[in-house]
Amino acid sequence: MTFVTHLWLFLSHNINDLFITFLIFCTFYSCYSSTNNAITSSKSLKDNETITSNNTDLKLGFFSPLNSNNRYLGIWYINETNNIWIANRDQPLKDSNGIVTIHKDGNLVILNKPNGIIIWSTNISSSTNSTAKLDDAGNLILRDINSGATIWDSFTHPADSAVPSMKIASNKVTGKQIAFVARKSDNDPSSGHFTISVERLDVPEVFIWKDKKIYWRTGPWNGRVFLGTPRLSTEYLFGWRLGVDDDGTTFITYNFADKTMFGILSLTPHGTLKLIEYKNKKEHFRLEVDQNECDFYGKCGPFGNCDNSSVPNICSCFKGFEPKNLVEWSSRNWTNGCVRTAGMNLKCEMLKTGSNEFKQDGFLVNRNMKVPDFNERSAGNQDKCRTDCLVNCSCLAYAYDRYIGCVYWSGDLIGLQNFPHGGVDLFIRVPAELVKKEKGHKKGFLIISIAGGTGAFTLVVCAYLLWLRRSARHKGRQSRNLTTRECKQMKLDELPLYDFEKLETATNSFHFNNMLGKGGFGPVYKGVTEDGQEIAVKRLSKASGQGIEEFMNEVVVISKLQHRNLVRLLGCCVERGEKMLVYEFMPNKSLDAFLFDPIQKKKLDWRKRSNIVEGIARGIMYLHRDSRLKIIHRDLKASNILLDDEMIPKISDFGLARIVKGGEGDEANTKRVVGTYGYMPPEYAMGGLFSEKSDVYSFGVLLLEIVSGRRNNSFYQNEDSLSLVGFAWKLWLEENTISLIDREVWDASFESSMLRCMHIGLLCVQELPKERPSISTVVLMLISEITHLPPPGKVAFVHNQNSRSTESSQQSHRSNSNNNVTLSDVIGR
Structure with a gap:
């Protein structure tokens, strides 16, 4: 029997089974393609269907927010609660009769199926034959079928969230922006009160607007951090970059080197930034950038400085300035800001001296500042910044950042804030006599300028070098005693100095019954000063392995720290060969006294x-x-x-x-x-x-x-x-x-x-x-x-x-x- 005969017999006996299998396959393939492939003029997306990216992490489909029956077309990651884009956020469907299709003019549209009314459209003007697909990054792309060119995509028409490789952008020439608009509430995705955009394109920074008024800003982006937002540290900004497209559009974007990572950065309904990171499709990290009073734009008005650590009087005027309205200022209405103090007007008569420097005006430095709004930029080092600002009578302040260069201001200084760390040094123009007066206050002190350093770091260097020098003059002495005079020479007079006799009286001659405990430094005693203040006196033991280095270290470190969860140093005593530190008294002693005591631990x-x-x-x-x-x-x-x-x-x-x-x-x-x-x-x-x-x-x-x-x-x-x-x-x-x-x-x-x-x-x-x-x-x-x-x-x-x-x-x-x-x-x- 020939092969052909065998084949004919097989087909004749199994034709019914093959036909049924073919029908099942066709039905399955049709269903699969309608939910997982492209949207075309002949393949629509119904309410109960979804389109999935090739990596299956992202889906496009209809959803309803919590406690709502409205239907929206959106893109989500893993599940519907992680929405990254919404099409018809301001035109919700009231039922499940929505359908997504390609309109005859080439637009992607959402139709209300019973009456065919267009609820939402990509709104492109040119007519073309197109198709829409969801890529692995979460971008819904509408392409011309003939040329393959992108004619519309969701990344350039965002809602309230950004994912890796998305851009927030602005074009100075055309005025076009890619901005994000927050929801009204967590359960209402319609456009809310807050918008985020990139502004000040010469030195770009991100702004949050509330009802078209500036609400918050990051400060300039220097390629590594936002200078006005130190809390949003490089730990969270890794993978961010600034760029300029071929058409002159300035953008900021972010990405992950680790391909198992995914992130959703959103503008919340109350105007803050929230970042959620995922690793291997599981939530890995969550951060919401908190805001305080000083973060709100113009809180202290023009030339006003905001310092959140000075609650409740968070606003102050810079040296050479005073409140514009003293009555309002005293009632904590600071929005009118500050003006130059009477008699402190700038001269800037452009008279040169032999040193080629203008003596009529100068600059006072303010450390760790969020720089003002409305800046101008130029290249150069810090010396050039100063010179260029000095010769320009309209220049009121300058700052220098090694990644940006020189930044200048010629108008009112608005949006300034003082940070405990971060920011930049801001140099404000003032009359020469004020500069001379301030320098006179510092005359006689050794100043060591260390880039990126602080006053406390300078202090410890000065003190340690002085100790080394004097120790060399007294060889053979195993310990080093500080005198009050020497302490003052080392600027320790900035910290209150206690008399030995007063501490001796306060602690009842350092009586054993007053001892609170003993550590490597030495014993600690409870004391009561003449005015009734309870103190803890830490006395360096003569037999201690610790000495002047640790003593100085503790003084320098903690005297410059202020925090609710750090013990407060009140002062020190360095008389009679003694080295003692005076702290605030802690009535409940230390944690180990409770935690490891069988009776006391019950109180915790x-x-x-x-x-x-x-x-x-x-x-x-x-x-x-x-x-x-x-x-x-x-x-x-x-x-x-x-x-x-x-x-x-x-x-x-x-x-x-x-x-x-x-x-x-x-x-x-x-x-x-x-x-x-x-x-x-x-x-x-x-x-x-x-x-x-x-x-x-x-x-x-x-x-x-x-x-x-x-x-x-x-x-x-x-x-x-x-x-x-x-x-x-x-x-x-x-x-x-x-x-x-x-x-x-x-x-x-x-x-x-x-x-x-x-x-x-x-x-x-x-x-x-x-x-x-x-x-x-x-x-x-x-x-x-x-x-x-x-x-x-x-x-x-x-x-x-x-x-x-x-x-x-x-x-x-x-x-x-x-x-x-x-x-x-x-x-x-």
């Missing part, structure tokens, strides 16, 4: 512990990010956390702290490892490397102690001598983390919060510093701004092979040996 319920954790984290974030100095504490532990009468935590003991420069992740090296074993990360304990992530590790240990109510070095001869960190990791691998929670505070209603804190603690003590979160991310995790926590990687911990207490920082001074520290792994069962 979970609410109090949770507040203490958040307070400590915010204090560390201030040290790392928000203070004028960047400070690594290096000795965070329960005994260095003091509690006030309201149980608010205050970080103390800055004798080992280090002032550092550079960005997060930058490491410093020391040959002298100081601190407390058990709280030290491995890279510091064994290699002398410390960074912000060193403090994060210590905080993680402290967090686990607060959750468990047990000391890190209290574990456990019957459990292979694991530290608390090791034991917590062992429980994590066994999925038995609830066993770590302190039984004294366990409450079913707070169980998830307790387990979350333990989870965060394990993230902080991961072995590799780069895997540990930054402290700002930790704060967001604690306040649940970041809802999804990644699983912790391998942690670093020590076996307690040495029964000797290593609680004292002083012991670490006597030996740098790390032989009693062993890194350990626990293998999951």
Whole structure:
């Protein structure tokens, strides 16, 4: 029998089955193509269908917001709650009869199916044969079928959200913009009151408008950061860039190098920026850029300076200026701003001296400023900025940024703000006599100018150099005593100096009964001054391994810090060979006095512990990010956390702290490892490397102690001598983390919060510093701004092979040996 005969017999016997299979295939293919392929003039999209990108992460379809029956055409990531674009946000459908199709004129349109009324259209003018597809970036693109050219796309017609590779843009010549408009509310996607756009294209910055009035601005973009928004740090701006298209359009965009990442940056209904990042399709990070009174545009009016740390009187006038309306100013209506003080008018008579410099006017510098609005730009170094502004009588101020160059202002200075860190130095033009007067106040002091530095950093350099010089004159003396005169020479007279006799009286001659505790520095005594103020006096022990370096370090560091969660230094005493620091008194002593005491720990319920954790984290974030100095504490532990009468935590003991420069992740090296074993990360304990992530590790240990109510070095001869960190990791691998929670505070209603804190603690003590979160991310995790926590990687911990207490920082001074520290792994069962 031939092959043809066999084939004929097979087909004749199976023709019915083949026909049915063919019908099923055609039906399936038709359905698939209608929901997952292009929209064309012959293939529409109905309300119950979706179009999916090739990577299947993004979908186009109809949806309804929460508590609403209105139907909108939108694009979303993963699920409908993550909308990145809405077509008919201001023309909702009232039912499910909507259909998306290509109109005969080539426009993509939404029709109300029963009557054929066009609800929304791409509104292109030229007639063409077109098709619409959703690409993997989330862009809905309408293309000419014949040429393949893009004739419309959703990225250039955004709603309230931007995703990677989207642009916010503006063209100076045509006036065209790609701007984003916020929703009216979370459940109403119609156009709201706030709009975001890129402005001031010579030195671009992002503006938020409220009902067409300027509401907020970022300050200029210098290619790395927005100079007026230090809280939106480079940690969140990684992958952002500024560019100019061929047609002269200036744009700002962002992207991720990691292809597993995706982000949604949105303008919220209340006018703030919110960023949600996803990794492997799971929420990885969430940030909302908070706003304070000083962020609102023109809060203090022209020539007014806003400083949010000066609440409630946040507005002030610069030197040489005074309130325009004193009555309104005193009632905290600052919008009229400031004017030049009478008699302080500018001269600028253009009379040159032999030095080619104009003596009639000069400049006073204001540090860490958000620069004013309405700037002009030119190339040049800082000296050229000053010269160019000085010879131009209309120039009222200038600033310099190494990435931007010179920036000038010739009109009213509006929108100024003073930051604890970040921003730039702003030089304001004033009469020469005012400059001379200000210089006279500083005469006689040694000034060391360090780029990017601060007054406190200058102070510690001056003090340390002076000490080295005088120490060389007194060889053979093992310790160094400071006199009051020397302190004044080193500018310590800026800090109140206490008389020895008064402190002796206040502490009842440093009586044993007044001793609050004793650490590596020496004993701490309670005292009461003549005016009834309670104080804590920290007295350097003669036998202490610490000396002038730590004393000076603590004075310099903490005297320049002001934060709710840092202990406040009131003054110092350096008489009679004594070195003493005077602090505000903390009636509840230190955290360890409560946390590790079987009776006292009952007073710390979970609410109090949770507040203490958040307070400590915010204090560390201030040290790392928000203070004028960047400070690594290096000795965070329960005994260095003091509690006030309201149980608010205050970080103390800055004798080992280090002032550092550079960005997060930058490491410093020391040959002298100081601190407390058990709280030290491995890279510091064994290699002398410390960074912000060193403090994060210590905080993680402290967090686990607060959750468990047990000391890190209290574990456990019957459990292979694991530290608390090791034991917590062992429980994590066994999925038995609830066993770590302190039984004294366990409450079913707070169980998830307790387990979350333990989870965060394990993230902080991961072995590799780069895997540990930054402290700002930790704060967001604690306040649940970041809802999804990644699983912790391998942690670093020590076996307690040495029964000797290593609680004292002083012991670490006597030996740098790390032989009693062993890194350990626990293998999951």
